[in-house]
Amino acid sequence: MKELQSKGRILLGPGPSMVHPDVLKAMATPLVGHLDPYFFEVMNGTRDMLRSVFGTENEVTIPMSGTGSAGMETVFVNLVEPGDKVVICINGVFGERMKDVAERCGASVEEVTAPWGEPIDPQQVQKVLQQSKNVKLVAIVQAETSTGVRQPLEEISRIVHEHEALFVVDSVTALGGIPVEVDKLQIDACYSGTQKCLSAPPGLSPVTLSPAAVDILRNRKSKVQSWYLDLGMISNYWGEDRFYHHTAPISMVFALYEALRILLAEGLENVYARHAENGKLLQDELQKAGFELLAKEGYRLPQVTSFRLPQGVDDAALRKQLLQQYNIEVAGGLGALKGQIWRVGLMGYSSNLANVRLFMTALQDLLS
């Protein structure tokens, strides 16, 4: 079998993003055990830094040992019991995925939908909550990776709490790119991934639960259906007790530690400003060049931009050319948008001026 030969790519898709060289170095750090006193220090540091980036003081703030979707599953398996009523907001692939995951936990799901490319309307959430009694939680995606839509959360959070439900937010693509503000927005459960704006490799999913969500977890009637994602047990390992649960992915925790350290050294406000600036530049340049953006104006994420391909362009062939000639990866559309759009990520370490200029030049070259 041949030796590994990856020279890497310029990753401008909607994840994974490029990994900071110091984070790659952290991945190669010689291991210590998962019960080593030094590893406990790294765990504590990682948890504290995650709290800063999530904007929370939540005790239960833990990087789960799986990719972003494992974080999604963690939230649903821990908070939902069979028969529970939940409301899922769906305006893209990840809303649909939440519905599938929730149903596998035995939830009875009601949907609030919006067309792909548009945000969820708070009034629709209000309406569903007024009609349904005893909704346990309302779940929504803050940054829809499949469309590039940025979802405002403030009003929906207020409505959800008025109806005494838990507010669950998917911040997989949001965290580290735009403010998440878990405490300020009264988010009860939030999960993310390492391979988007945190610029670490895929493999961990940071999760945080509010005290109210922890109460729900502690008072469950049934066992959590997943042993691997059982937050009650995992908290005993990440907390003071250090009870062995499973062998943590040590190298990935090292990488996340380093990624968070680099992010906080730049400063959260600076990081958000950089994402905002580069995202806006790309969107302006695309529009100037005559491309139509998919996400509605006012609801565009800076870290994922989706735009329609000109009629008659072969999506897959063009992306292949971009990869072969420019070593740049971007993504096509998912579901009904397959073949119609491109999704360009400017996340974390990938979000810089040079990448915007390079991508625009390459795009115009390939289409000329």
Add this chain to the structure above:
Amino acid sequence: MKELQSKGRILLGPGPSMVHPDVLKAMATPLVGHLDPYFFEVMNGTRDMLRSVFGTENEVTIPMSGTGSAGMETVFVNLVEPGDKVVICINGVFGERMKDVAERCGASVEEVTAPWGEPIDPQQVQKVLQQSKNVKLVAIVQAETSTGVRQPLEEISRIVHEHEALFVVDSVTALGGIPVEVDKLQIDACYSGTQKCLSAPPGLSPVTLSPAAVDILRNRKSKVQSWYLDLGMISNYWGEDRFYHHTAPISMVFALYEALRILLAEGLENVYARHAENGKLLQDELQKAGFELLAKEGYRLPQVTSFRLPQGVDDAALRKQLLQQYNIEVAGGLGALKGQIWRVGLMGYSSNLANVRLFMTALQDLLS
């Protein structure tokens, strides 16, 4: 927050083991996307090499995106439906964990037990299968990490198949240290971990399913309760279709690829011989020095050795000294054996003569 400062340890616990320097280098390889043509090549190579190490031609042979326990959960969530009858063999922590996981899938569990330190008796399995009708699967641990017991599988496999049940084997600590031989032993579902004898960091769990197990999966009445671990969906990503399911932990797959390449370059027979030799040397030296081994003679794993501490020795304090003075990690006992035994791993890259000599010297120094 301080920069990452791990200098690594001499890892002689029951996992994680030390990681080969070339595998650490693979961890730091610049990323490509999870749908990149080069990543597909690495996936195919990884799958082919996993088949060699598992001793199987099973189509469904996949490293799951979680640590060893995620592999355990994968097998149970995919093969078990609520109400199914399963038999779990329990002679240590990991048998107990299988029972917990199976029950969370709604299984009705019957146990076959043996004292910790002894193997499961095939006649006991026979007896339970004769009394119970319609047992769907029988699960057993080949290498009990909590005791160091090596479980013979041949006779139990024959009994299980006579009763038309599926044969499930936990090879987390076995794979790459002793022969697993999935096809020869007619194992229907087998899972492992990267951080034991494969000498990669923790983070992936190789799983393989026989055609009979795949049939059971395809003919389920209910959806698999875990979206994240749904092998039907994940096979569509690891197979020819390359359907996006979740973002694979790319760097970990790079590491596993490199670890398997190194292992197969040494040659499976040589690898097993090296483990056998170093394990036997350690066990002989321990007995010569007056220590009592926990695992019954004839059923001792070369890769994990457990021995009783002398009366009056403070387990935790002594391990702390070993870590501080010699930079060596070993593990104490779990459950009822806490404080009574030590578990010493000689796995993968950690299994060499120098480590045996160093450990014995350190142990005798600290106890003198």
